[in-house]
Amino acid sequence: MAKRGQRRTSARSRRDVRQQTVTLPSIDSLGDVPAFADLRMDDAQRAAYQEFLATADNAEEMRAGFVVRLDRGFPLVATEGDVFRAEHAVAFAKQDAERDACLLPAVGDCVAVRRAPGHDMGVIERVLPRRTSFERWRGRSRGERQVLAANVDTILIVQALGADEVPLGRMARSLVLARDCGTEPAVVLTKADRRSGEELARDLGRVRRLVGEDVRVVATSSAAGEGVEEVRALVGPRRCAMILGESGAGKSTLLNALLGHEALATGAVRERDDRGRHTTVARVMVSLPGGGVIADVPGLRSLPLVGHERGLALAFPEVAAAAAECRFRDCTHEHEPGCAVRARHEAGEISDERLACYLALAEEMRASARALDPDVTI
Template identity: 45%
Template sequence: MTSDSHLPDSLVHHSLVPYGWDQRVSTLYAAVPAGDHVPGRVVRVERGACLVQCPAGTRLAIADPPPAVGDWVALRVLDDRDALVEAVLERWSVLSRQDPARETEQVLAANLDLVLIVTPADRLHLTRVERELLVAWESGAVPVVVLTKADLVDDPEAVRAEALQRLVGADVILTSPRTGAGIDDVARVLQPNRSAALLGPSGAGKSSLANALLGEDALAIGDVRDNDRRGRHTTTTRQLVAVPSGGVLIDTPGLRSLPLWRGDHGLAAAFRDVEELAEACRFGDCQHDREPGCAVKEAAATGTLDRQRFSSYRKLQGEVAFAERAHDARARRAEEQRWKNITKAQRQGRGAGRPR
């Protein structure tokens, strides 16, 4: 804390610990220039403003550009209701996708330790989960696959075994928020003070899982339909909540699509088994397409590598290559524009010094 902040270190530490305050955040906050501000964490983002949890409680804060849910900020408190965001602290992880409506990054959540990939056991879509694992690893956080609605399948352990076999190296937890099965296992991965985002499709049971962890119906969920016993999706905005047993959850709306913003690191981490096989390819830059001596294609042909997993890898590999090329092109355009602005400013400066 700065010497002219509103509250002493001890009180800030005590009040923000449930929201993820630790030595890491304290160090980042100490790097902010001294001023009349306190630390806070963004718990919800509205249009043109955000709700921030700070030592004095929650404040509606104005910020331009708006931060993301999970961001830590330096907050200037104006009164018992309003505040201004003066700085956004450096992020250690960013969960994002390409905005489906434009060629920009859409940040879903920031400063995560975990991404809980929520998928219903009765509608197991492993190809989608592989994409979500890529995005989660790319964020800088660690993914954990959470199978919900275990009570809706005849053999839950068989479903988990299927997921483990396909998602090589992934952690998979089987749960049923309705019966309480597996909830303690999820709670343990959040302790002692980890921040996690819930990622998954609409109706996967993210809010039901969150409510089971919170021990109350803090987040809205849809009524269960009589015909298939599935809850309707109701989450419409991202919000951060503290879990009583320890840890922080960010509930997110179901995403119809998950276009990649970046992906080199995430692809390698999500498909480590494929990357290991690739070490035996004849060519170091093998794309596992038509090159001779491809160990990955050979493994898929013989059944050593699941063919559906290989197909998923190849599709995501192409999308990652496209996303990385697009990122490089944007970077080049930004650099060209920067030099144009510098040249223009220099010309204007020289012109201003000439006698008329």
């Protein structure tokens, strides 16, 4: 039987081999990478950084920076006046890879990074407090989540228009996640040139009835150059947005239009289901000319909702308020007597689109909670 020290050596060797086999793009080949000044370091992050410096070894080698790119988990960090690759400190390596995944540096994170004189690479020593954290459930238990981006101000929910009616379920799911992490959501409908004027007006009406009056909705056509400047206006200087959408939704095409050149690879969609392949393989941030910063992540096939009850209430506040007035605490708002939600719906105070999506997502969260913890009652 292998001894504990041997197991550790073996694990370290496998990690070293993996790092040697990963080919990372050169920094010189990366265009549109944000500079440190393009991103916003808030008061809480500054205070945490100063507190860390007060007790850090080799404090003169420390810099504040932002993780602006992750290539297969390898960070690119922008500090004041420099951009360089970095690795994780030993403290991160000691963390449980599953349980503490949310503590690892994510794209957009503000970090304390050490770079010794004469070294090409730095070492991320500390992740500073996150203003916002966009996370999704990773599986197994309610506590295991994956951070897709940190310190994001706006979530651009991207949905491609096609031959069929615009699907609302995925949009509502994204809206809940955006609200739950404290960001401002906006909906960007791409490929608007595929719909007639009447069809586009109908799609826009359904989307606006779903998301509500306080969520901005923009229809775009990168091919026709329409709506691009409206999207740019959503991401002002020193603000950070994240693009959220499935593969084939037109995220990379939209980003290229915002940048004004072909910076990101794009791919065709399959005709049989109008879905695309992954063209974004890294988590990247790009700086918009005259604007802020946008984070792009690989297209996500699924966005499971586990433990996002707060986000559901924030995304559908009038439904949540009515639900508190129902006669039964466990009312499903489908058939029980004394249901205030159905009463508000029948009075025209809750739209068909919002009620249908709320009920579907609420039931999904109840089912996931029961599956993870049979003793829970929702």
